[in-house]
Amino acid sequence: MLQPILFAIVTITAFVFAGRQFMKIRQNILLGKDEELEGDSSQRWRNVLLIAFGQKKMFKRFVPAIFHLFIYVAFLFTQVELIEILVDGFTGSHRFFAASLGSFYTFLISFIEILSLLAFVATFVFLARRNLLKVPRFQNPEMKGWPFLDGNIILYLEILLLIGVFSMNGADKVLQGMGAAHYRPTGAFAVSSWLGPALFGGLGESTLIGIERFGWWLHILVVYGFLNYLPKSKHLHILLAFPNTYFAKLNPKGQMSNMPKIQKEVASMMDESAAMDDSGGEEEELFFGANDVTRLGWTNLLNAYTCTECGRCTSVCPANITGKKLSPRKIMMDVRDRAEEVGNNIATGSPDFISEEKRGDGLVLSKENYADGKSLFDYISREEIHACTTCNACVEACPVLINPLDIILQLRRYEILMESAGPSDWLALFNSLENSQAAWAVSEARDAWTAGI
Amino acid sequence: MAELAAEDRQPEVLFWVGCAGSFDDRAQRVTVAFTKLLQKAGVDFAILGQEESCTGDPARRAGNEFLFQMLAQQNIAVLNMYKVKKIVTACPHCFNTLKNEYPVLGGDYEVVHHTQFLKSLLAEGRLKIEGGQFKGKKITYHDSCYLGRANGVYEAPRSVLAALDADLVEMKRCRTTGLCCGAGGAQMWKEDEPGDKRINTERTEEALATGAEIIAVNCPFCLTMMSDGVKLKEQQESVMVYDLAELILNGQ
Numbered sequence: 001m002l003q004p005i006l007f008a009i010v011t012i013t014a015f016v017f018a019g020r021q022f023m024k025i026r027q028n029i030l031l032g033k034d035e036e037l038e039g040d041s042s043q044r045w046r047n048v049l050l051i052a053f054g055q056k057k058m059f060k061r062f063v064p065a066i067f068h069l070f071i072y073v074a075f076l077f078t079q080v081e082l083i084e085i086l087v088d089g090f091t092g093s094h095r096f097f098a099a100s101l102g103s104f105y106t107f108l109i110s111f112i113e114i115l116s117l118l119a120f121v122a123t124f125v126f127l128a129r130r131n132l133l134k135v136p137r138f139q140n141p142e143m144k145g146w147p148f149l150d151g152n153i154i155l156y157l158e159i160l161l162l163i164g165v166f167s168m169n170g171a172d173k174v175l176q177g178m179g180a181a182h183y184r185p186t187g188a189f190a191v192s193s194w195l196g197p198a199l200f201g202g203l204g205e206s207t208l209i210g211i212e213r214f215g216w217w218l219h220i221l222v223v224y225g226f227l228n229y230l231p232k233s234k235h236l237h238i239l240l241a242f243p244n245t246y247f248a249k250l251n252p253k254g255q256m257s258n259m260p261k262i263q264k265e266v267a268s269m270m271d272e273s274a275a276m277d278d279s280g281g282e283e284e285e286l287f288f289g290a291n292d293v294t295r296l297g298w299t300n301l302l303n304a305y306t307c308t309e310c311g312r313c314t315s316v317c318p319a320n321i322t323g324k325k326l327s328p329r330k331i332m333m334d335v336r337d338r339a340e341e342v343g344n345n346i347a348t349g350s351p352d353f354i355s356e357e358k359r360g361d362g363l364v365l366s367k368e369n370y371a372d373g374k375s376l377f378d379y380i381s382r383e384e385i386h387a388c389t390t391c392n393a394c395v396e397a398c399p400v401l402i403n404p405l406d407i408i409l410q411l412r413r414y415e416i417l418m419e420s421a422g423p424s425d426w427l428a429l430f431n432s433l434e435n436s437q438a439a440w441a442v443s444e445a446r447d448a449w450t451a452g453i
Numbered sequence: 454m455a456e457l458a459a460e461d462r463q464p465e466v467l468f469w470v471g472c473a474g475s476f477d478d479r480a481q482r483v484t485v486a487f488t489k490l491l492q493k494a495g496v497d498f499a500i501l502g503q504e505e506s507c508t509g510d511p512a513r514r515a516g517n518e519f520l521f522q523m524l525a526q527q528n529i530a531v532l533n534m535y536k537v538k539k540i541v542t543a544c545p546h547c548f549n550t551l552k553n554e555y556p557v558l559g560g561d562y563e564v565v566h567h568t569q570f571l572k573s574l575l576a577e578g579r580l581k582i583e584g585g586q587f588k589g590k591k592i593t594y595h596d597s598c599y600l601g602r603a604n605g606v607y608e609a610p611r612s613v614l615a616a617l618d619a620d621l622v623e624m625k626r627c628r629t630t631g632l633c634c635g636a637g638g639a640q641m642w643k644e645d646e647p648g649d650k651r652i653n654t655e656r657t658e659e660a661l662a663t664g665a666e667i668i669a670v671n672c673p674f675c676l677t678m679m680s681d682g683v684k685l686k687e688q689q690e691s692v693m694v695y696d697l698a699e700l701i702l703n704g705q
C-alpha cells in the first residue's frame with residue numbers, strides 16, 4: 001500500500017511543478033505581439049507532419065540525423081510504456097497490460113527495448129560528438145557555460161533512464177524464470193531476456209525484487225525530473241517543435257513583412273485623396289520595428305523557446321563563418337533569455353517595473369507598461385545585426401523552422417526608423433535613393449547603357 | 454515604354470533593368486548581353502528608362518521602410534499606369550521584391566528572372582546555341598541567395614548552363630546550402646563588420662577549388678563580389694566570372 005501512496009504524491013507534485021513552469025513559458029511567449037496567420041492550414045499541417053514528426057530537415061546531415069532518430073523514436077514509444085507505469089503506480093498492479101495484450105505486449109516491450117538500446121548507443125555518440133570530437137558548432141562562444149552543460153545533462157539523464165528500463169525489465173525476466181509470485185511470465189523480451197540473466201542471474205529473489213523496484217522508480221523519477229527540467233532547457237523543442245512548425249511562415253523566404261502603417265503614411269504623402277480616407281483615425285502609437293521581446297511577434301518568441309541550440313544555423317551563416325560576431329543561434333538564445341528576464345520581472349508585480357510615463361494609481365504591471373531600462377540591445381549588439389546579409393541560410397538550415405533573420409530585420413527596422421541610427425555608410429545609400437531613386441548617386445541617365453546596343 | 458504606350462501597344466514583356474544593370478559598368482555589359490539575346494529571339498520588349506526607380510530592396514533590408522515604400526509605390530504607379538503584365542529582370546533582388554513584395558502594395562505582375570526567361574526561350578527554340586565554344590570547359594555555378602533560397606529557383610539556371618554543353622562542376626555548398634557572396638542585406642553599400650575574412654573571399658576560394666575556368670552567376674552583385682574575389686586571388690587571367698546571359702550570348 002505504501003508504494004501507490006508514495007507514487008501518487010510524487011506524481012502529483014511533479015505535474016503541479018511542471019504545469020506551473022509550462023504556464024509561465026506560455027505567458028512569456030505571449031509577451032510578443034499578436035500576429036495574423038496567413039496561408040492555408042493544410043500546408044501548416046504538412047509542415048508539422050514532415051518536419052516535426054518526419055524530421056525531414058534533420059536528414060540534411062545524415063549522421064546526427066540517424067542517431068537523433070533513434071532517441072526520438074525511442075522517446076515516442078516509451079510514452080506507451082509510461083502509461084503502464086502510471087497505471088501500475090497508482091493501482092499497485094504489476095505490468096497491468098501484460099495479461100490482456102498477451103503476445104502483442106511482448107512484441108511492444110521488445111520493440112521499445114530495441115529502440116532503447118539504439119538510443120543508448122546514440123547517447124554515447126552524442127556525448128562523444130560534444131565532448132571528445134568537439135564538433136565545431138557546439139563550441140561557439142554562446143555555448144560556453146550553461147548551454148554546454150545543458151546539452152550534456154540531458155544525455156546523462158538519458159543514460160539514467162535507460163539504466164532504469166533495463167534493470168527493471170532484466171530483473172523482472174530473472175524473477176519470472178524463478179517463478180516468483182507477482183512476476184507473471186510475459187514472453188521473451190528482445191534485450192532483457194538475455195541481458196537480465198547475464199547481469200542478474202544467480203541473485204536471490206529479494207535482491208532481484210529490489211533491483212526491479214529500483215529500476216522502476218528510477219525510470220519514472222527520471223521522467224519526472226526530465227519533465228521539470230524541460231522548461232529550463234533547450235530540450236523544450238521536443239514539445240514546441242510541433243506548434244513551431246505549424247506557425248512557421250509559409251511565404252517565400254525572400255519576402256519581408258509589410259508595414260501597413262508606413263504604407264498608408266507614404267500613400268497619403270504621395271496622393272492627397274488617399275489621405276482623406278484616413279481622416280478621423282484614432283491616435284495610433286508610432287512605433288516601428290522591435291527593440292524588445294514585447295515588440296516582437298509571439299511566434300518570434302515561440303521560435304526562441306523552441307531553439308535546440310544545435311547551431312546548424314550558425315554553422316552555415318556566411319557572417320559567422322568569416323569571423324564576424326553575428327551568430328543566428330545566439331540571436332535566438334538572447335531572445336529567450338530576455339523573455340525570461342521580462343517574464344520574471346512582470347511576475348513580481350512590482351510597480352518599479354512600470355514605465356515612468358505610465359505610472360499612475362491602481363495601474364497594474366503588465367507587458368504594455370513594462371520598462372526596466374533595458375532592451376534586447378543589451379543582449380544583441382549592433383555589430384551583430386549589421387553583419388547579416390539576409391541570405392536566409394540560417395532559416396533554410398533550421399530543422400524546426402526557426403527564423404532568426406526575421407528578428408534581425410525587426411531590430412534593424414527599429415534602429416533606422418526609431419533611432420535614425422545604423423551604419424553610417426548607409427546614409428549615402430539612403431540619400432541617393434531619396435534624391436535620385438537609384439542605389440548609387442550617378443549623374444548618368446538610367447538608360448545610358450542603350451548606347452552600347 | 455512611354456513610346457509604346459503613345460502608340461497604344463503592349464510589349465510581350467517589360468525588361469526591368471535595375472540599378473546595378475543601369476549604372477554599374479560591369480553589370481551594364483550583362484544588360485547589353487541580355488538585350489541582344491532578347492532581340493535575337495525576337496522578343497517584343499520595353500524598358501521603363503528614366504521612369505524606373507530602385508525597387509527599394511536595399512532600403513527595406515537596411516530597415517528603412519519609409520524609403521522602401523516611397524520607391525515601391527512610385528514604381529507601382531508607373532507599372533500600373535502602363536498596365537504592365539509581365540516583367541523580366543536580370544537581378545534576383547529586383548525579382549524578389551517585384552514578385553513577392555509588390556503584390557500587397559497593389560502591384561501584381563508575372564515576374565520572371567532572366568535565367569528562367571532564357572530557359573523558356575531556349576526550350577521554345579527562339580534561341581539556339583551553336584558553335585559549342587564551351588564544350589568541355591569547366592563551369593561552376595554560384596547560386597544567388599535571392600534566386601535560390603529566397604525563391605527556390607535552382608534548376609532553371611542550371612538547365613540553361615546545360616544547354617552550353619559545358620562541364621558543369623558544383624561547389625560543395627550549392628543549391629539550398631549555397632554560400633552567400635556577401636552583398637545582400639544592403640552589405641553592398643557598407644564596410645564589413647570586423648571579422649577574419651571577407652565573405653566573397655571565402656566563396657571565391659570555394660569556386661576556385663573546383664578548378665573551373667568560368668564562374669557563372671545570375672546576379673549583378675554576385676558578379677561584383679566574385680570578380681573582386683578572383684582579383685584578390687590574382688586569378689583574373691585564368692578564371693572569368695560571367696553572368697548566364699553573357700555565356701548564352703557567347704554561345705550563339
Ligand code: SF4
Pocket residue numbers: 313316317318319320326327328387388389390391392393394395404405408
Ligand atoms: S540570414 Fe543573416 S544571420 Fe542568417 S545565415 Fe544569412 S547572414 Fe547569417
Ligand code: SF4
Pocket residue numbers: 306307308309310311312313314328329332397398399400401402404
Ligand atoms: S535556430 Fe534552429 S538551427 Fe539554429 S540553433 Fe536553434 S534550432 Fe538549431
